[in-house]
Amino acid sequence: xxxxxxxxxxxxxxxxxxxxxxxxxxxxxxxxxxxxxxxxxxxxxxxxxxxxxxxxxxxxxxxxxxxxxxxxxxxxxxxxxxxxxxxxxxxxxxxxxxxxxxxxxxxxxxxxxxxxxxxxxxxxxxxxxxxxxxxxxxxxxxxxxxxxxxxxxxxxxxxxxxxxxxxxxxxxxxxxxxxxxxxxxxxxxxxxxxxxxxxxxxxxxxxxxxxxxxxxxxxxxxxxxxxxxxxxxxxxxxxxxxxxxxxxxxxxxxxxxxxxxxxxxxxxxxxxxxxxxxxxxxxxxxxxxxxxxxxxxxxxxxxxxxxxxxxxxxxxxxxxxxxxxxxxxxxxxxxxxxxxxxxxxxxxxxxxxxxxxxxxx
Amino acid sequence: xxxxxxxxxxxxxxxxxxxxxxxxxxxxxxxxxxxxxxxxxxxxxxxxxxxxxxxxxxxxxxxxxxxxxxxxxxxxxxxxxxxxxxxxxxxxxxxxxxxxxxxxxxxxxxxxxxxxxxxxxxxxxxxxxxxxxxxxxxxxxxxxxxxxxxxxxxxxxxxxxxxxxxxxxxxxxxxxxxxxxxxxxxxxxxxxxxxxxxxxxxxxxxxxxxxxxxxxxxxxxxxxxxxxxxxxxxxxxxxxxxxxxxxxxxxxxxxxxxxxxxxxxxxxxxxxxxxxxxxxxxxxxxxxxxxxxxxxxxxxxxxxxxxxxxxxxxxxxxxxxxxxxxxxxxxxxxxxxxxxxxxxxxxxxxxxxxxxxxxxxxxxxxxxxxxxxxxxxxxxxxxxxxxxxxxxxxxxxxxxxxxxxxxxxxxxxxxxxxxxxxxxxxxxxxxxxxxxxxxx
Numbered sequence: 001x002x003x004x005x006x007x008x009x010x011x012x013x014x015x016x017x018x019x020x021x022x023x024x025x026x027x028x029x030x031x032x033x034x035x036x037x038x039x040x041x042x043x044x045x046x047x048x049x050x051x052x053x054x055x056x057x058x059x060x061x062x063x064x065x066x067x068x069x070x071x072x073x074x075x076x077x078x079x080x081x082x083x084x085x086x087x088x089x090x091x092x093x094x095x096x097x098x099x100x101x102x103x104x105x106x107x108x109x110x111x112x113x114x115x116x117x118x119x120x121x122x123x124x125x126x127x128x129x130x131x132x133x134x135x136x137x138x139x140x141x142x143x144x145x146x147x148x149x150x151x152x153x154x155x156x157x158x159x160x161x162x163x164x165x166x167x168x169x170x171x172x173x174x175x176x177x178x179x180x181x182x183x184x185x186x187x188x189x190x191x192x193x194x195x196x197x198x199x200x201x202x203x204x205x206x207x208x209x210x211x212x213x214x215x216x217x218x219x220x221x222x223x224x225x226x227x228x229x230x231x232x233x234x235x236x237x238x239x240x241x242x243x244x245x246x247x248x249x250x251x252x253x254x255x256x257x258x259x260x261x262x263x264x265x266x267x268x269x270x271x272x273x274x275x276x277x278x279x280x281x282x283x284x285x286x287x288x289x290x291x292x293x294x295x296x297x298x299x300x301x302x303x304x305x306x307x308x309x310x311x312x313x314x315x316x317x318x319x320x321x322x323x324x325x326x327x328x329x330x331x332x333x334x335x336x337x338x339x340x341x342x343x344x345x346x347x348x349x350x351x352x353x354x355x356x357x358x359x360x361x
Numbered sequence: 362x363x364x365x366x367x368x369x370x371x372x373x374x375x376x377x378x379x380x381x382x383x384x385x386x387x388x389x390x391x392x393x394x395x396x397x398x399x400x401x402x403x404x405x406x407x408x409x410x411x412x413x414x415x416x417x418x419x420x421x422x423x424x425x426x427x428x429x430x431x432x433x434x435x436x437x438x439x440x441x442x443x444x445x446x447x448x449x450x451x452x453x454x455x456x457x458x459x460x461x462x463x464x465x466x467x468x469x470x471x472x473x474x475x476x477x478x479x480x481x482x483x484x485x486x487x488x489x490x491x492x493x494x495x496x497x498x499x500x501x502x503x504x505x506x507x508x509x510x511x512x513x514x515x516x517x518x519x520x521x522x523x524x525x526x527x528x529x530x531x532x533x534x535x536x537x538x539x540x541x542x543x544x545x546x547x548x549x550x551x552x553x554x555x556x557x558x559x560x561x562x563x564x565x566x567x568x569x570x571x572x573x574x575x576x577x578x579x580x581x582x583x584x585x586x587x588x589x590x591x592x593x594x595x596x597x598x599x600x601x602x603x604x605x606x607x608x609x610x611x612x613x614x615x616x617x618x619x620x621x622x623x624x625x626x627x628x629x630x631x632x633x634x635x636x637x638x639x640x641x642x643x644x645x646x647x648x649x650x651x652x653x654x655x656x657x658x659x660x661x662x663x664x665x666x667x668x669x670x671x672x673x674x675x676x677x678x679x680x681x682x683x684x685x686x687x688x689x690x691x692x693x694x695x696x697x698x699x700x701x702x703x704x705x706x707x708x709x710x711x712x713x714x715x716x717x718x719x720x721x722x723x724x725x726x727x728x729x730x731x732x733x734x735x736x737x738x739x740x741x742x743x744x745x746x747x748x749x750x751x752x753x754x755x756x757x758x759x760x761x762x763x764x765x766x767x768x769x770x771x772x773x774x775x776x777x778x779x780x781x782x783x784x785x786x787x788x789x790x791x792x793x794x795x796x797x798x799x800x801x
Contacts, residue, residue: 044455045451045454045455046451046452046454046455049451050447050448050451050452054444095786148541148567148569155786157782157786160542160543160546161467161470161543163470163474163783163786163787164474164787165786165787166787166790176474176787177474177475177477177478178478254447255443255447255471256471256474256475257470257471257473257474258443258467258470258471259443259466259467259470259542259543260542261443261467261542261570262443262444264570264571265571298448316398316436316667317396317398317436317437317438318396318398318399318436318438320438321398321399321438321440322399
């Protein structure tokens with residue numbers, strides 16, 4: 001009923017390989033984007049700064065890892081470090097060339113991350129699965145070591161931390177303390193939308209099909225004329241590019257200053273969980289995963305005390321914290337048992353239901 | 362079907378929470394406490410959280426707040442995690458907090474530039490950015506009573522005195538075991554500069570945050586290098602593990618010095634062998650003060666505290682009290698200056714700048730002899746106060762030295778350079794526009 005494909009004919013190949021072939025999808029996406037922009041003007045600063053900006057940043061990083069793990073089937077535990085490369089590269093670039101707009105440097109910093117990612121992706125031709133995960137773990141530890149040990153990366157800052165100097169766009173501060181959550185959010189949102197569109201084009205086109213072929217059976221893909229080395233390295237490069245941009249956004253548009261410890265192994269796992277929960281090989285799943293893993297604990301932190309209060313039970317911040325851990329952990333297990341293909345699959349089922357509604361099939 | 366119910370339930374719960382957020386009473390002052398009772402640093406953080414909370418709670422119970430205004434206390438759990446700390450900051454920002462205590466150098470750093478924008482003073486007591494001691498450049502940040510650089514100079518000075526003069530350190534080797542983060546690395550430039558001037562050798566033993574509890578490789582290196590002295594800059598489980606490892610590897614404990622963060626539990630971890638371990642401190646331990654006895658009477662005995670009774674008066678608990686003492690003084694001074702009862706963050710910033718804890722005032726507060734006097738000013742947000750050395754005698758800390766003054770000449774140059782550097786790197790760092798109050 002709501003999702004009727006009938007009557008929407010595709011008369012050429014371009015229409016067939018469009019990102020959103022269905023009219024309903026186009027309308028839906030348009031509405032979501034509109035709502036996201038509207039949120040900048042109706043949301044309060046907590047919602048924008050502490051919920052939406054990090055959610056978008058983590059979604060972008062999840063998209064990056066999803067390209068690698070979900071689409072190409074290469075498991076990586078170096079996401080945190082690749083995000084770090086982006087952040088440190090962006091810091092070096094924006095302090096060395098302050099006259100160039102910071103948006104340019106955020107996009108450029110991803111290329112540094114991509115190069116490092118491709119370098120650490122080299123072993124992927126020979127090793128697979130868990131063994132590759134261990135190889136990328138080496139990237140995580142080595143790069144993190146670099147962040148601590150090379151003071152040049154932080155311009156010999158005594159505290160060894162990154163800070164966000166004031167940068168503007170059209171005269172409005174977007175990086176630095178004076179940037180309002182609203183402008184930060186708009187910048188992050190626009191960057192994430194642009195990059196998601198590009199990712200969507202990539203995975204739906206020739207390159208994405210090459211990645212999927214490699215994932216499903218690399219031997220067969222090779223026989224069909226897909227070069228495994230180039231394809232895998234491309235996946236590493238593109239994935240790291242997204243992670244790098246996400247890292248730069250994380251430090252300069254969300255935290256506004258950070259220590260190396262932000263890019264530790266936990267960050268890598270955090271993103272990996274988002275990808276697995278959201279759904280491997282799905283862009284919308286990356287958003288779902290980020291929402292569940294990042295936003296749910298925040299919601300619980302607000303909801304739980306409110307739930308206990310009417311009964312006169314006052315619970316401490318530490319108990320709430322423990323409860324958050326337990327509930328989120330239990331939910332992850334629950335979702336993995338009920339729907340191992342992630343939230344994206346649930347979304348697909350929901351779409352199917354909408355298609356046939358009000359009939360059962 | 363069940364999913365739909367689940368989703369509806371969540372939506373309903375979210376809506377409920379949105380409307381049920383506690384509305385703050387008009388005649389109260391909101392003091393958020395960033396604490397960590399979970400995570401790898403909970404071993405240190407819990408006692409500090411208890412001390413901070415209990416002192417302010419005692420003021421509420423005993424005096425009905427400060428100047429007749431109740432304090433609304435709310436803990437926000439950071440887990441010593443920057444991400445959660447920033448989230449905490451965002452969640453309390455809208456409730457007009459009068460002061461924020463991040464209790465982590467990692468959380469302090471991103472908050473420093475925001476403080477002046479949001480008009481919320483940051484009190485990072487003896488941690489955070491050392492350079493923020495310069496009130497003229499960082500009007501919104503306070504880090505009394507001493508910086509890490511002051512602390513390092515005090516330890517080296519003390520060691521020098523034991524050797525019979527600073528110049529006697531020439532040719533000696535000093536090991537520096539530190540948490541490999543901004544916090545632990547900060548004193549390194551000063552230590553290296555002193556090493557060059559005086560002529561001693563420095564060996565660095567960094568401990569990464571994830572290996573805090575396993576320091577065997579670092580202490581193996583210590584055993585090989587045989588430094589004449591060891592200085593430690595640690596926090597959380599790192600301190601206890603270091604003491605344990607030092608005892609196990611047979612390092613002479615009387616040559617082992619630490620900055621002011623280990624607590625009793627950390628020293629106890631070394632068992633009987635930890636005797637002789639020394640650390641800097643600037644306030645008393647124990648409960649032998651009227652104010653702390655009031656805490657026991659009004660808060661702990663009534664079951665309003667989370668602290669076990671025997672932990673009250675321990676080092677880190679009292680450290681929390683000291684932090685709250687500064688908060689309370691900042692608020693009290695702000696009330697005095699402005700004449701208002703319900704003060705804002707801007708008022709408390711002025712209040713903190715006018716803190717004057719002299720012996721008379723401490724006596725009035727029921728904390729006579731608890732700590733050395735402290736006076737902050739418009740330009741000096743730190744005080745650079747002396748600290749004393751204390752030694753672990755196997756069961757408790759014993760004060761073993763007179764107050765040691767920091768080597769101000771050395772520290773000041775570093776401090777000014779760092780502050781200038783910070784302002785320069787952050788192009789567009791705002792000039793101080795806040796007027797100075799006349800010293801009262």
